[in-house]
Amino acid sequence: MQSSGVKGIFAMLVAVALFAFMDAMMKHLVGHYPPMQVACLRGLASLPFVVVPILARGRVSRLVPVRWPLHLLRGALGVLMLWGFVYSVRELSLADSYAIFLCAPLLVTALSVPLLGEQVDARRWVAIAVGLGGVLLMLRPSAGSWLTLGGLAALMSAACYSLSAISVRVLTRTDTTESMVFWVMALLGAGAGMLAVPDWVGVEAAHWPWIAGIGLVGAVAQHYITEAFRHAPASVVVPFEYTALLWGMALDFTFWRVLPGALTLLGGGVVVAAGMYLIARERRS
Numbered sequence: 001m002q003s004s005g006v007k008g009i010f011a012m013l014v015a016v017a018l019f020a021f022m023d024a025m026m027k028h029l030v031g032h033y034p035p036m037q038v039a040c041l042r043g044l045a046s047l048p049f050v051v052v053p054i055l056a057r058g059r060v061s062r063l064v065p066v067r068w069p070l071h072l073l074r075g076a077l078g079v080l081m082l083w084g085f086v087y088s089v090r091e092l093s094l095a096d097s098y099a100i101f102l103c104a105p106l107l108v109t110a111l112s113v114p115l116l117g118e119q120v121d122a123r124r125w126v127a128i129a130v131g132l133g134g135v136l137l138m139l140r141p142s143a144g145s146w147l148t149l150g151g152l153a154a155l156m157s158a159a160c161y162s163l164s165a166i167s168v169r170v171l172t173r174t175d176t177t178e179s180m181v182f183w184v185m186a187l188l189g190a191g192a193g194m195l196a197v198p199d200w201v202g203v204e205a206a207h208w209p210w211i212a213g214i215g216l217v218g219a220v221a222q223h224y225i226t227e228a229f230r231h232a233p234a235s236v237v238v239p240f241e242y243t244a245l246l247w248g249m250a251l252d253f254t255f256w257r258v259l260p261g262a263l264t265l266l267g268g269g270v271v272v273a274a275g276m277y278l279i280a281r282e283r284r285s
Helices: 003-029 035-056 068-091 094-101 104-116 122-139 149-171 177-199 205-231 234-256 262-284
Strands: none
Touching: 003 035, 003 068, 003 094, 003 205, 003 234, 035 068, 035 177, 035 205, 068 094, 068 149, 068 177, 094 122, 094 149, 094 234, 094 262, 104 122, 104 149, 104 262, 122 149, 122 262, 149 177, 205 234, 234 262
C-alpha cells in the first residue's frame, strides 16, 4: 500500500479513538446536565480550537459561506444529531449507541438515490436491508423494548448524520472546508443553546476542564479525520470507522464495568458486515 494510504488509515484510527474519548466525556457530563445543554457546550467548546488556527494562518476569508440555506440545514441537523446521540449515551452504553449509530453509512447510500440521483443496484439494496435488520435486532423488538427512547435517539442521530453527510457532498462544490467546520460548530452551539435555556443548569467549576477537554479532543479529532480523507480515498479509510465499536466496548468496561449483550454484538456484526460489503462494492465500481 502506498505511504499516503497508510497515513490516511492511521489518521482515521486516531480520529475514531479521539471521538470515542470525547463521547465518553460527554457521557460523564450528561449525568449532570440536560442532553441539549451538553450538545451546546460541545459545539461552543470546539469553536476556539477551530478559529485560532484559521486566524493564525490569515484565512478568515475562507469562513464566508456561499450556500447559507444548506449551512442552516446542517446546523439544524447537527443539533438534532448531537442531542440524540448524547441522550442515547445517557440511556445506553457507548457500545450500544455506537452499534446502532453505525448504520449511518447504510442510510447515506440509501438517501443518495432520491437526494443526489445516484444509482444503487439490487445487491446494495439487499445489503442496506440486511444492515437495517441488524439495527432492529439491537433494538430488541421481540422483547417489546424497541421503543426505548435511547435506542430510537441513536437511530434518529444516525439519520440526521446521514442527511448532513449528503448536504456536505453538495456544499463541497462551492464552500470551503473551513466554512463548513466553523459554521456547523457555531450553529450547533447557538441552536442547542437556545433550546437548552429553559432547563439550563449552572456549570460546576469542576466540570470546566471536562468541557475544555471535549473541545480540544473534538477539534483534534476533526483535524485527523480531515487528514484521513485528504491522504486516502473514502473506500480505504471508511471501514476503519467501525473500530468505534471496539473503543466503545473498551471504554464501557474501563469506566462503567459494562459489556454489550449478545444481541448487541450480533446486530452490530450484521451492520458492520453490511457496511463493509457496500464499501467493497463501491471500490469495485
